[in-house]
Amino acid sequence: MQLVLDVGNTETVVGAVDGERIVQGHWRLSTQVPRTSDEYAHLLRGLLREGGFADASFERAVLGSVVPSATDVLVPTLGRLVRGPVLNIDATSALPIRLSVDEPRTVGADRIVNTLAARELYDRDIIAVDLGTATTYDCITSDGEFMGGVIAPGVSAGLEWLGRRTAKLPRVEFLAPGKVIGTRTDACVRSGIFYGVVDAIDGMVERIRKEWRRPDARVVATGGYAAAVAPHTRTVDTVEPFLTLYGLAIAGEILGGVRGD
Numbered sequence: 001m002q003l004v005l006d007v008g009n010t011e012t013v014v015g016a017v018d019g020e021r022i023v024q025g026h027w028r029l030s031t032q033v034p035r036t037s038d039e040y041a042h043l044l045r046g047l048l049r050e051g052g053f054a055d056a057s058f059e060r061a062v063l064g065s066v067v068p069s070a071t072d073v074l075v076p077t078l079g080r081l082v083r084g085p086v087l088n089i090d091a092t093s094a095l096p097i098r099l100s101v102d103e104p105r106t107v108g109a110d111r112i113v114n115t116l117a118a119r120e121l122y123d124r125d126i127i128a129v130d131l132g133t134a135t136t137y138d139c140i141t142s143d144g145e146f147m148g149g150v151i152a153p154g155v156s157a158g159l160e161w162l163g164r165r166t167a168k169l170p171r172v173e174f175l176a177p178g179k180v181i182g183t184r185t186d187a188c189v190r191s192g193i194f195y196g197v198v199d200a201i202d203g204m205v206e207r208i209r210k211e212w213r214r215p216d217a218r219v220v221a222t223g224g225y226a227a228a229v230a231p232h233t234r235t236v237d238t239v240e241p242f243l244t245l246y247g248l249a250i251a252g253e254i255l256g257g258v259r260g261d
Helices: 037-050 068-079 109-122 155-165 185-212 226-232 243-255
Strands: 002-007 011-017 023-030 060-065 086-088 126-131 134-140 145-153 218-222
Touching (some): 002 068, 002 243, 011 243, 060 068, 060 109, 068 086, 086 243, 109 126, 109 134, 109 145, 109 243, 126 185, 126 226, 126 243, 134 185, 145 185, 218 226, 218 243
Parallel strands (some): 060 086, 126 218
Antiparallel strands (some): 011 023, 134 145
16 A cells, blocks of 8 residues: 655645555645644544554555645655655656656656556556646657646636635636526626636647647546536546546556566
């Protein structure tokens, strides 16, 4: 069993992944709340015990973080929770992928492990759309080459911007509206945000396919908003909510010596 953590700018997703790469438990924490090592240890132990996992359950921890301040606290904390090593994934990790971009060391850990997971799971050219704090579009070849992509404002950015910058518009939840044309202010806002995201995905995917010259590239959506958005798009083929957790687990197996690639 591996303890894997995907640390994003807004949320941290924690997963317990077994040897068959099945996510046996998962939890979401706020990344934006500053925590000490003791606070993280207490919180994580409580969640794991509630899920039926003791500290000794985990052979190793695998961390993929885009928040350096959280990384600095979590690495020693995780060492208190697992039997084996804590593996921190970054662009220098010895993984069977290639980062074919101008500045490979700046590629985020989430995009690195998404590339690894796509290579393993699909064996074809992929556009991975990750709907997190930012919405990222990653171009990944069938043999695990990260070709670059797009980083766009995320769903929460639109919600927060309207809430902060407009005096009379109401804050709304990110939910699919019953119809496009709203007849109440809150329905108009909800429609604009929701279908703005949907059409942005379809438009960006079509542009990427054309420029990349991969008209048949498979589009895989992941991230916290993927399940809500994907059914309303024309271009998303598959929703894989645990793509990043799978990638972290695969990275742990490779770097931990469980398998050789």
